[in-house]
Amino acid sequence: MIGIFDSGVGGLTVVKEIKKAMPKAPIVYFGDTARLPYGNKSQETIRKYSSEIVDFLKSKNCQTIIIACNSASALAADFLREKYPELNIYDVVSSGAQAVTEATKTRRIGVIGTAATINSGVYKKKIAEIDPKIEVHVQACPLFVPLVEENWIRRPETKKIARAYLRGLKLKKVDTLLLGCTHYPLLEKVISEVMGKRTKVIASGEKLAEFLKKTHLETKFPSNDEYFVSDLTPHFEKLAGKILGKDIKIRKVML
């Protein structure tokens, strides 16, 4: 089983990518909705919560874990790999950094994310490890997650806010923009419009599905996927249906 976790509903955009690449991959999803958002929590707290979730996913027979939350990837991925050497742990930051370095031509890229992700400096570090000559310009966009949660996807207010956040990155003439938060793919159209045609917008989860496909043999049987959250609200179910394009059965479990 492949265990995927996020602070909330956003990680389902990663599930969608994985299902596109490997339709029969058996997954267990956990969204920590009772304790979201992770984006403004401290490293210590994010590590504690992430460990609790990995313990839960292990109890569900997951040998592969995907951290589908940029804040947790930034602040807890290395910690989790050390703590659980028996598991294969993938994270969206590593895959996002890989994707964006492959896509850029001018070597001027932009990364947007939550305050926790951007302030951690993790993308600059990961990208520099791959190609130290790439110029990385970053911008925290803390209002994007609540705007998605509010379902203000195509509102003029959202575009106004996107323009304010992205102004600096446009001036830097980045040719590639990485969406360093799993909620952001839902705003991809608005973000692309604001950035203009010359900027390629990439979601951090896209490449991850590709990596996974290389190392996982696809089963022949349709999978029996399970979806868990730490707090169940009608809102989550609605947004989950919107992201995955189908209704799913979601169960609540308190860690």
Added chain:
Amino acid sequence: MIGIFDSGVGGLTVVKEIKKAMPKAPIVYFGDTARLPYGNKSQETIRKYSSEIVDFLKSKNCQTIIIACNSASALAADFLREKYPELNIYDVVSSGAQAVTEATKTRRIGVIGTAATINSGVYKKKIAEIDPKIEVHVQACPLFVPLVEENWIRRPETKKIARAYLRGLKLKKVDTLLLGCTHYPLLEKVISEVMGKRTKVIASGEKLAEFLKKTHLETKFPSNDEYFVSDLTPHFEKLAGKILGKDIKIRKVML
């Protein structure tokens, strides 16, 4: 000791009101920053978290508890009063309902708050108990809390969002608007501007300080206030200073 709790930093606007009315009242504050926001959580989860916080405040010798969080007031106040009959428990919803019924002349009032508070129907119920002839118009404004957290207090984007949220209440010609969320007093100027001069804007915590003053004898000694949070971030300290107009010492405690 007076124990005051909120999901985060917003309850400090209530502390400010209390300190204005009773400068020497000894308080213990708890902000559940690790698990905020409460505004989109279920009743079960909010009750569990609130109980844990009241247990903590009891351990700090608080006999009076102020629920300075509208979501917790709406979904957990009666539950807490039943569970802790030995404590005096005040909540911002009851005091807000009282304040607004006293202030209205036309008996057409508006209430804004988080989705959890508004959907609970608690304000309509509480106000009807005081005066069933009052017309109550409600509006959830889920983006106001993240806008305050982002410190976008006087930004044009914020005013645009406020206009979108408040349009319906303006059309209803309410003469009084209750800020049913402890974050909202920070947006009071923008909200007042959008609503216009004929609408009186009232914060839910104002009346609470008045109630408290009637039942509490003020000590003669300056109090030694204590401030706790479940997760400490530089952001909280900054916003706390902004609300209280002075720097405070904040300690982290995990419940």
